[in-house]
Amino acid sequence: RLAAIQGQLADARARGYTESHPDVVALRAQLAQATAAARGEPLSGGSGAGSSPNPLYVSLQAMMADKQAAVASLRIRRAQLQGDLDQLNAKLSEDPTVAAEQGAIDRDYQVLKDQYDQLLTQREQIALRGQAQSQTDRVKFSVIDPPTTPQKPSAPNRMLLLTGVLIAGLGAGIGGAFLLGQLRGTFATSARLERVAGMPVIGSIGEVVTRTQSELRAKQFRMFLGGTAALGAAYVLLLGVEILQRGLAA
Template sequence: MGGIYEELRAALHAVWIRRWIALGVAWALCLLGWLVVSQIPNQYESHARVFVQLRSVLPTGGQNQAEQAKDIDRIRQTLTSSVNLQKVVRGTDIGNSVANDRDMADRVGSLQKAIKITSTQDNLFEISATIANGGASDAANAKLARAVVQKLIDIFVEDNLANNRDGTSQSLQFLDQQLDQRQRQLQEAEAKRADFQAKFLGSLPGTGSLDERMATARSQIAQIDSDLAAAQSSLAAVNGQMVGTTATIAGPGGAPANAGPARARVAAIQGQLAEARGRGWTDNHPDVIALKNQLAIAQAAARNEPLVPGGGAGASQNPLYLSLKSMQADKAAQVAALQQRKSQITGDIATFEAKMNQQPGVASEQGAIERDYQVLKDQYAKLLTDREQVKLQSQVQTQTDAVKFSVIDPPTSPHKPTAPNRPLFLTAVLIAGIGGGIAVAFALGQIQPTYATAGRLGRASGMPVIGSIGEVVTAAQASLRAKRLRLFAGGVGALGAAWMLLVGLEFLQRGMVA
């Protein structure tokens, strides 16, 4: 512990005896450092906060809000583009110092570094600008920072409203042009499609491609064959019943007679049974069973019913025969119609197959025509939908403000520089200057060592020190030393006073800006 104390005393003694050198170095370093600090231009920052409110006007507002949010984000990202920053330069006092394109490029590059746009929340943006123009006064720089932020806010609003409406108008013009073009192409495709169908597909049933129509035609022939077989079977059944049925009914003794209501009912029920069998119903069919029961009851009633004599010669017509005759005509007409339809479709298929054999590329041509037509039709429908949506958005933008801007915090007028922290720098230079002076004095003491105590001298020489003689100071020497000490204290005090003066001037300058 004693050795450390002795070393400390020796170091302080080495610095003290070279105190004038230390003071001179401190003054030199402080003057140089303060000069450098004074050349650093003050930076004034102005900032503002803007709130963007998205209004949902249309029923599909979610999509509109998403598109509007993308537009706002795009404007935020492009707000610091060269074009917009040139507007800022021309709209503020920065433009007064622009003489050529090179000056404009320099000012734009400086603004790109000085402007910051951050999104603190989804719809809240903060715009800040830091101006440090060494050639202008502090008050002018503070005013310029606020003007830059205000100009950015104006561009932020103008770009969103103007660009959206201009973009919508351009979109409508583009969609109208595309719709006209697609309409002409669609009309040409429809005419080509109609010509092809009239040439190849006019006689074939169904819709769609060639394969689909051919399949439909063959399916219809199969159905006609089934219906024709059933109709022929019904006609054969009716013909069989007509063979065993007489055309007239004779009265008693060969005299003409009229059938009573019971016999007429029997004839009607027999006609219904014949019609049911003509349809292919079996004896187990519920309706056939019911008709047989009714027929048995009617026949029992007809046996006891006397014949009513007629007033003329000959026999009366059989109602059952007349009913079967009508059914025969109906079934025959049905069979003839089915045979005619089958012959027509079969002929159409044969004609079409002959055309296919003559022109093998008809199927591929029809497929290409249908694909082109469907593609053009879908494109036209989509363009028409998009045009209506854009038109509706244009009306909304014209009649209402879909996006509303609110300036939460207007651009601030800075009253003090944000950088540099000049009082801190001045203090740091003072401390560095004093430390540098002490360091130089200590280093010189190490280069040209002195021995403040007898023990230090003994250790350095390796020989014992017999004794030491104290310094005897006369009154004149004491007076001279006191005078030099006062001068040294005055130099140190002057250094501190210079620091205080510079700090005071800095605060006074800030007060003048405010």
């Protein structure tokens, strides 16, 4: 124990502790007690006179001495800190201005700490947003031509369709008239009659048209002209409507 205390005292002096330091004072007191105890101990221990001391017992005794020295040093340190704390509390109670300043400092510290925590949270959120944006920026979509309403139908071309319908109608009318003429059992000329009958035609009499037949034929001709004019007017009207619609769409 005496050797352990001397080692602790040398370590404390090596750290720069002065003789008035509480740890050094406690170690010197323990050193005096250990020195007095060492003088009263016999030179040998155990049951026999010539037996050597037990090394384990000596080691345990040294450890116990170390712990006792540490406890004493801590008690002295606690007493010193308690004294300093009491002095500070006394000063605070005597001077209310210092206490108010201390309260203001505590409040400012709490406000700054809250602001720091808020800024830290915002920084983490911004970092997460930046990471998500960097991940989503790998695929980008750009609209080159914005969608618009077409100015004219894609199909069919109505102007060509109307012209085709007009031509088809005229062709169908001419073809129908030709077929009706072929189906009739009359001959328009004497040469055709000779060619079909295989016999010579002596003479022919011209067609005699009565007044009623003449009026009927005139009426039919006027109806034909009216239908042809109506067809042409319908064609022109539909073309005009188509051109007007395209102009309004543009």
